Amino acid sequence: MSKHLLKQFLIQVWARFLYHTGAWRLVDRLAPRRLLILAGHCVDDPLVNGDLPAHLRIQPQHLESLLRALGGRYPVRTVAGGLRTLADPKGPRGVVALSMDDGYRDNLTALPQVLAATNAGCTVYLESRVLTDGRTNWGHEFFWLLGRGRDSCEAFARSWVEMDDSSEAGLLFQDLLSRGAADEYSIKKVLKYHCEPKQRDAFVRQRFEAQGGDGAGLCRRIHLDSEGVQEMLGSDVGAASIEAGGHTRTHEVLSSLSAEDQAQEIGGGRRDLEELFPGACGATFAYPYGRAWDFNPDSKAAVRAAGYEAALTTMPGVVTQDSDLYALPRFMIDDSTQLHMLVAQAAGGFLLLRRRT
Ligand SMILES: [Zn+2]
Structure with missing residues (x-):
């Protein structure tokens, strides 16, 4: 068995152990306080996103069952709400946030129902040229x-x-x-x-x-236009909430751009959103693609200068109070995501291992 497969196997064994024996409750008390940010794209709706690759989609029933089960253990908030909960000294030991990237149309047609049914918050990260010019990347x-x-x-x-x-x-x-x-x-x-x-x-x-x-x-078929985003932000989701966040203008790999062009993409994208949705353009930002090599120190500086409070990557992990606010990890979800893994992550099961080794 290769080293990678062995590691995957041990991760699975540990997560199943924590989940099935209830040991996640003990780990939750021992691990540092934390925020698990889930990252998805589309809630499957074949009429609007049938052309998109499967790894970008999650069935609404599957998302709902994950959020319902997680929500029984931890509050599920928007990203800004999750960060506030983490910063609150009286807050719970763990909190979960949901995020969806790129502003797909199903975030209006299929997502609000799931949020309303599970009391979960969600932050939707928007690429602004889609909204201003009706052009996708x-x-x-x-x-x-x-x-x-x-x-x-x-x-x-x-x-x-x-x-x-x-x-x-x-x-x-x-x-x-x-x-x-x-x-x-x-x-x-x-x-x-x-x-x-x-x-x-x-x-x-x-x-x-x-x-x-x-x-x-x-563009119209797969993405929300600005009216659609307005409608999504105003959806009746009961006790849950939906907020917007920034995701640049054109979804370019930021590390391939000059500092000036990055400032245009990030700051310009925020100005576009502020104009379209005054007071509701969101406090957080997600780097397009989001791997460590897709952004650089200039990107972080531009995110801060644009007025965002935090920026999210797609590097796996769990946020703690000493995480870099401008490079927060997330956990990607799709139809293959297993509940025991999310519970183990949200309980800090992997943070605990890292601390002990
Ligand atoms: Zn994206």
Whole structure:
């Protein structure tokens, strides 16, 4: 068994032990106070998000059962609410927050019902160009093209090379083709990290349109527009609550941009949201993609300068009182997420291990 598999196995055994024996209650008292922030994208609604990859979606029934079971143990808040609870010396030992990235339409059509049924709060992180210009980022046009086989990976890479065989991306695509390794994952990686953004956006858009894609229509189908966001923020969710948060203007990998361009993406995105939703643009921000290499110290400085109180990554972990407020970890959820793992995380089961070793 490889080291990675062994580690995964031990994590599973520990989480199941804590959950099934009730030992999570003891761990909860011993572990430092904590906030577990869950991160999702779409609540599955085939009419609006059927084109998106499965790892971005969670069935409403599954989300509801996770939130109901967690909610029986810990309060489930918005991200700002979770941070306030963590900072309150009289607060509970553990708190959970839910977050959904990118402002998908199902956050209005399917999410509020789940929140109302479970008394859970949620923060929805919004990409502002979707709201101001009705334009989604290149990634969704790319999913539309390749995810349903409307375009082939080989043809996509070959066509890029015909246009450009000398840039870093051009050379990488040639290499992928020569090794027969031009699959969706590898192509996406080149597009994300090794391209000039304007060139990439124009190329993807042109192939998308050549296959009959309608950019404005796709954006409208999968994302909320500003009226939809207003409606979502005003939804009747009973004792629960929904708040907005910032997620840049165009969902670019921030670490690939200059400090000035990052300030435009982050600060400009916040101004857009403030104009659209005065007083309700949210206090927290989520880095697009969110891995450690997707943002840098300039991103953190721009988030702070824009007036956000905290920023979230997609690096796994649990927030404690000594976490870096501008690089908070989250725990990704989808249909494969298991309750025992969330309970073990929320109880601080893994924080305790880290402290003892
Ligand atoms: Zn995102």
